[in-house]
Amino acid sequence: MKYSIIIPVFNEEENIQKLFERLFQVVSRLSSDFELIFINDGSKDNTLQLVKDLAATEPKVKYINLSRNFGHQIAVSAGLDACLGQRVVIIDADLQDPPELVLEMDQKMNEGYHVVFARRRKRKGESLAKLLTARLFYRLLARIASVEIPLDTGDFRIMDKKVVDVLRAMPEQNKFLRGQISWIGFKQTYVEYDRSERQGGKTGYTYGKMFRFALDGITSFSDAPLRLASWMGFVVSGVAFIALIYALWGKYVMHNSEPGWASIIVSVLFLGGIQLISLGFIGEYLSRISSNVKQRPLYIVDETNTETKNQSLNH
Ligand code: UDP
Ligand code: MG
Numbered sequence: 001m002k003y004s005i006i007i008p009v010f011n012e013e014e015n016i017q018k019l020f021e022r023l024f025q026v027v028s029r030l031s032s033d034f035e036l037i038f039i040n041d042g043s044k045d046n047t048l049q050l051v052k053d054l055a056a057t058e059p060k061v062k063y064i065n066l067s068r069n070f071g072h073q074i075a076v077s078a079g080l081d082a083c084l085g086q087r088v089v090i091i092d093a094d095l096q097d098p099p100e101l102v103l104e105m106d107q108k109m110n111e112g113y114h115v116v117f118a119r120r121r122k123r124k125g126e127s128l129a130k131l132l133t134a135r136l137f138y139r140l141l142a143r144i145a146s147v148e149i150p151l152d153t154g155d156f157r158i159m160d161k162k163v164v165d166v167l168r169a170m171p172e173q174n175k176f177l178r179g180q181i182s183w184i185g186f187k188q189t190y191v192e193y194d195r196s197e198r199q200g201g202k203t204g205y206t207y208g209k210m211f212r213f214a215l216d217g218i219t220s221f222s223d224a225p226l227r228l229a230s231w232m233g234f235v236v237s238g239v240a241f242i243a244l245i246y247a248l249w250g251k252y253v254m255h256n257s258e259p260g261w262a263s264i265i266v267s268v269l270f271l272g273g274i275q276l277i278s279l280g281f282i283g284e285y286l287s288r289i290s291s292n293v294k295q296r297p298l299y300i301v302d303e304t305n306t307e308t309k310n311q312s313l314n315h
Helices: 016-030 047-057 072-082 101-110 128-144 161-169 177-184 207-221 224-254 261-293
Strands: 003-009 034-040 061-066 087-090 115-123 153-160 188-195 301-304
Touching: 003 016, 003 072, 016 034, 016 047, 016 101, 034 047, 034 072, 047 061, 061 072, 072 087, 072 153, 072 161, 072 177, 072 207, 087 101, 087 161, 101 115, 101 153, 101 188, 115 177, 128 207, 153 161, 153 177, 161 177, 177 207, 207 224, 224 261
Parallel strands: 003 034, 003 087, 034 061, 115 188
Antiparallel strands: 061 301, 087 153, 115 153
């Protein structure tokens, strides 16, 4: 198998047919040896039936039906577990990621790269709030992350099997694939494109999902928030100490002290500081424990025509 295309789908009934036609055409130009893997992530509309209909007429179409909505990153992970290709493409179903760009990305791969991702030059048809929060998030993450995560890129990319194998073996439960792929290394580059608007239907990424996703990215690749708590603790304790000196000075040198003020302020600040330091430390341990104890499978497969057995992975 030369190429695997991974397409997570969540309520995409309006886009499936069009996407299939464009994608099939594009990938056929690369090779005749490919598979299109649709992962149905708990769609409430007719998506699953449409995908199954495609699979019935076109043997290159594979599908994995998850038992419920597990979220975009997990759906992609299910595709990564099942794919057989030497090169693997991840693409959205709503045609915001233009299939034609895969040709350009594949060309770059031929120059010896292991990952070629698509960087958004412009984004069309998205709300101002989304544009702003996305911009802010990518920049914040770039500042605090322990690995260099490229700005303004989604998961639209092509990867060598070598990278996919490492990705599959990575045990984290809270997936942040674009960060993990940066962390893996090898030779990576990008092509630029203008992101068009959604072809049909509505976004499946609610603000709640985006927020959780952003937190996954930050906690997977940065300890900055935990350190922040400790630092705040030290700063507050420092302020408490200064307040203590000031209070003593006021009482014994200036003789103008307000009764009770000093003891209350100093103890409140000092205790607050100690509590924040402790919280920071507890957080350090907790984050390490919680990421290791959850041995649940990442997803549950309801039915599939791929060869993967039900959760071959047990991370
Ligand atoms: N998606 C998914 N599960 C979800 C949400 C989205 O599989 O819970 C899929 C969706 O069908 C699409 C891709 O992930 O193929 C990107 O989602 P969407 O276009 O809704 O996100 P946006 O482009 O608005 O960030
Ligand atoms: Mg989209």
